[in-house]
Amino acid sequence: MTEKYRVTVAGCGGMANSWIQYALQREDTEIVALVDIKIEFAQAMAEKYGLSCKVFTDLSEAIRETGTNLVFDITIPASHYGISTTAMRLGCDVFTEKPLAESMAECRDIIRISDETGRTHAVMQNRRFDPRIRALRQLIDSGTIGRPGYAGADFFLGPHFGGFRDVMDSPLLLDMAIHTFDQARLILGADPISVYCHEFNPPGSWYAGNAAAICIFEMSDGSVFCYRGSWCAEGAPTSWEASWRITGERGTAVWDGVGAPYAESVAPGDQTGKFMFDYVKEEAEVAVQDHTFHYGCLDEMFASLEEGRRAETDCRDNIQSMAMVFGAVESAKTGKKVMLEDLWR
Numbered sequence: 343m344t345e346k347y348r349v350t351v352a353g354c355g356g357m358a359n360s361w362i363q364y365a366l367q368r369e370d371t372e373i374v375a376l377v378d379i380k381i382e383f384a385q386a387m388a389e390k391y392g393l394s395c396k397v398f399t400d401l402s403e404a405i406r407e408t409g410t411n412l413v414f415d416i417t418i419p420a421s422h423y424g425i426s427t428t429a430m431r432l433g434c435d436v437f438t439e440k441p442l443a444e445s446m447a448e449c450r451d452i453i454r455i456s457d458e459t460g461r462t463h464a465v466m467q468n469r470r471f472d473p474r475i476r477a478l479r480q481l482i483d484s485g486t487i488g489r490p491g492y493a494g495a496d497f498f499l500g501p502h503f504g505g506f507r508d509v510m511d512s513p514l515l516l517d518m519a520i521h522t523f524d525q526a527r528l529i530l531g532a533d534p535i536s537v538y539c540h541e542f543n544p545p546g547s548w549y550a551g552n553a554a555a556i557c558i559f560e561m562s563d564g565s566v567f568c569y570r571g572s573w574c575a576e577g578a579p580t581s582w583e584a585s586w587r588i589t590g591e592r593g594t595a596v597w598d599g600v601g602a603p604y605a606e607s608v609a610p611g612d613q614t615g616k617f618m619f620d621y622v623k624e625e626a627e628v629a630v631q632d633h634t635f636h637y638g639c640l641d642e643m644f645a646s647l648e649e650g651r652r653a654e655t656d657c658r659d660n661i662q663s664m665a666m667v668f669g670a671v672e673s674a675k676t677g678k679k680v681m682l683e684d685l686w687r
């Protein structure tokens with residue numbers, strides 16, 4: 343029997359494992375080809391998962407020979423644009439790893455080609471599919487702290503990757519901050535309007551490029567989002583989900599990225615005359631979900647195809663998070679505030 347989704351996996355490196363494992367547990371999905379510019383990586387992946395599909399070094403050939411209708415792009419960022427546009431032009435829908443592409447011009451072009459071909463293009467933003475961030479969003483949405491005016495995210499970790507991140511420019515902003523910026527958009531439910539960014543390489547950094555940044559974003563709801571991050575911070579690491587504080591009209595929501603979020607807001611009743619008001623604490627309700635992170639995002643991407651709608655992380659949405667990244671890099675270079683709407687609208 344031919345399965346509904348005939349998938350070519352492009353890029354057979356580390357991250358491909360999660361995607362392949364996910365595809366294997368779907369009854370309506372078959373991996374029909376593995377592609378890697380290093381054919382031995384594709385062969386090794388086929389062997390690892392006992393796949394009898396063909397292996398290729400060229401995506402177009404793989405799509406044409408196997409009747410592929412869906413491409414998983416898990417190649418390196420520099421290849422995302424080429425893989426995505428080739429796949430859509432050959433009639434395939436595309437689910438890609440972050441980042442959408444390597445420049446704003448490429449991001450816009452991907453949207454244009456998705457419009458022209460009518461093919462879906464959605465991006466992996468796994469950190470959105472964390473039940474705790476959904477609970478935080480719900481806490482804010484339900485009015486617990488009133489209208490938010492400020493959101494702050496602290497991200498301080500010291501991973502010793504070795505490899506390309508150690509030598510690239512702006513490793514934190516270009517390789518990691520997309521996650522936290524995208525999380526901020528979800529938490530606030532707002533679009534990015536402008537950014538001012540100061541990027542630097544702190545003493546003790548083992549990166550050639552700037553591994554730390556402070557960014558101030560103005561958001562469409564009038565709130566300010568402040569990102570403080572470092573990838574060369576030894577000791578007392580924050581969570582990879584970042585540590586969050588959101589202040590609103592009547593209270594504050596806190597999520598340390600480890601436990602469950604909670605809010606403290608002004609207690610009901612008359613507080614007249616008090617120097618500091620009394621507060622009530624409310625724990626967020628974290629739902630139990632079978633599929634979270636990569637699996638949760640892939641569930642949503644497949645559901646969007648099933649239901650004929652755009653995925654939550656459709657390229658047209660994701661370009662806003664990309665604008666936050668590229669805008670921050672530009673601001674750091676020029677020392678000026680950068681308006682973001684022109685980049686993504």
Ligand SMILES: NC(=O)c1ccc[n+]([C@@H]2O[C@H](COP(=O)([O-])OP(=O)(O)OC[C@H]3O[C@@H](n4cnc5c(N)ncnc54)[C@H](O)[C@@H]3O)[C@@H](O)[C@H]2O)c1
Binds near residue numbers: 353425
């Ligand atoms: N969402 C997350 O949390 C997360 C975490 C890690 C990596 N990623 C992303 O996943 C992607 C892959 O990362 P990785 O760690 O697996 O990298 P990797 O280097 O281990 O694997 C990438 C593979 O793609 C292959 N490749 C490169 N260009 C190609 C092309 N044009 N056609 C076919 N194959 C090509 C390479 O040979 C390599 O085998 C990156 O975009 C990265 O940013 C996301």
